[in-house]
Amino acid sequence: MSAEALARFAKTLNGLQRRARLRSVAMGSGIDFASNDYLGLANSARLKQAITTAIDRGVPVGAGGSRLLRGNHLEHEMLEEEAARFFGAEKVIYFANGYAANAALFSTLPQRDDLIVYDDLIHASAREGIRASKATTSAVPHNEVGAFERAIRSWRELGGKGVPWIGVESLYSMDGDKAPLRELAELAHRNEGFLVVDEAHATGVFGPDGRGLAAELGVKTNILTLHTCGKALGAAGALLGGPKIMVDYLVNRARNFIYSTAPSPLMAAAVREALQILVDESSRRTRLERLTAYAGCQMQSRLAKKPSGSQILPVIVGDSGRAVSIAREMQAEGFDVRAVRPPTVPEGTARLRISITLNVDEEKIEAMFTRLSATLQGNAS
Numbered sequence: 001m002s003a004e005a006l007a008r009f010a011k012t013l014n015g016l017q018r019r020a021r022l023r024s025v026a027m028g029s030g031i032d033f034a035s036n037d038y039l040g041l042a043n044s045a046r047l048k049q050a051i052t053t054a055i056d057r058g059v060p061v062g063a064g065g066s067r068l069l070r071g072n073h074l075e076h077e078m079l080e081e082e083a084a085r086f087f088g089a090e091k092v093i094y095f096a097n098g099y100a101a102n103a104a105l106f107s108t109l110p111q112r113d114d115l116i117v118y119d120d121l122i123h124a125s126a127r128e129g130i131r132a133s134k135a136t137t138s139a140v141p142h143n144e145v146g147a148f149e150r151a152i153r154s155w156r157e158l159g160g161k162g163v164p165w166i167g168v169e170s171l172y173s174m175d176g177d178k179a180p181l182r183e184l185a186e187l188a189h190r191n192e193g194f195l196v197v198d199e200a201h202a203t204g205v206f207g208p209d210g211r212g213l214a215a216e217l218g219v220k221t222n223i224l225t226l227h228t229c230g231k232a233l234g235a236a237g238a239l240l241g242g243p244k245i246m247v248d249y250l251v252n253r254a255r256n257f258i259y260s261t262a263p264s265p266l267m268a269a270a271v272r273e274a275l276q277i278l279v280d281e282s283s284r285r286t287r288l289e290r291l292t293a294y295a296g297c298q299m300q301s302r303l304a305k306k307p308s309g310s311q312i313l314p315v316i317v318g319d320s321g322r323a324v325s326i327a328r329e330m331q332a333e334g335f336d337v338r339a340v341r342p343p344t345v346p347e348g349t350a351r352l353r354i355s356i357t358l359n360v361d362e363e364k365i366e367a368m369f370t371r372l373s374a375t376l377q378g379n380a381s
Helices: 003-018 045-056 074-087 098-108 124-132 145-157 181-190 213-217 244-253 265-280 283-303 320-332 362-378
Strands: 091-095 115-119 136-140 164-169 194-198 223-228 238-242 312-318 338-340 350-355
Touching: 045 265, 074 091, 074 223, 074 238, 074 265, 091 098, 091 244, 098 124, 098 194, 098 223, 098 238, 098 244, 115 124, 115 145, 136 145, 145 164, 145 181, 164 181, 181 194, 181 213, 213 223, 238 244, 283 312, 283 362, 312 320, 320 338, 320 350, 320 362
Parallel strands: 115 136, 115 164, 164 194, 194 223
Antiparallel strands: 091 238, 223 238, 312 350, 338 350
């Protein structure tokens, strides 16, 4: 391979570096203020024991193929049945991860004559599916119900005859704020459309027994929910729930499902245990709620910034280079705080994404915000 053939890749990487946007993989170290392990289950004794027990009863590590070939396992089916009961869905399908599930949903279910209207801050995985969809698409300003309604009305006035799909996150991953789900559900109902709710950062944390924020809407035939398993559930995969006919359609038409090796049956066993932990150990949510409130008070008093009201606390810095510099200083002090930069977040909103989990306590939270306050002052722009 000639140097010229590789030069175009180097040029792109150099450009990212100049704009302080070059990514690299780094091991987690220091006190955890970066992960999505909200309930501290990733390293829990119960999940480890669930895996050990599954191995002892002969559950294989790998699936060996796609679900439609020989990769389907009883653990997958038991998880889907239990998850459907837990989340109140007619049927649930288990994907290897949330990215694949979101991409499959939006690229497969909305049809050519339909409209997908989605929040401008929706996750990249949903955008991937939306880009691949044959439907008309429209992004609207964050959490503006009126903008969703206007987009649907405009589409109808221009001759749109299909079905509108409203795509949102229940709890936004970079801002930590909640979607107006009840108003959006009513909008979907009035327009005979569907509401798709990505519960990735709400699952396990909000709602009865951690069933998510959409649980307040009850069981509806026009609402689909996505619950990822690699965050508060401490495992991996994603559970997409909705009407049985739609899940069956995905099995037959979603390329992300048809042509992917099935998730590890051992991971399905771990997720089953995680769902049971949500019921058995409600004290985890109570503790996280207390820590989140404490962290919000620290953020308000030490940084003079309004907290989000959830376990995700963004500290907007603005400049990407400054965000990276502050994060590195915090890491050097033993606090694993990470910078998030465009294009993951909008231009001019590079930030530190502070994540509160049960891997910390009040003492560690206070120490982190004390250090962060000093670091921000020392790096004032």
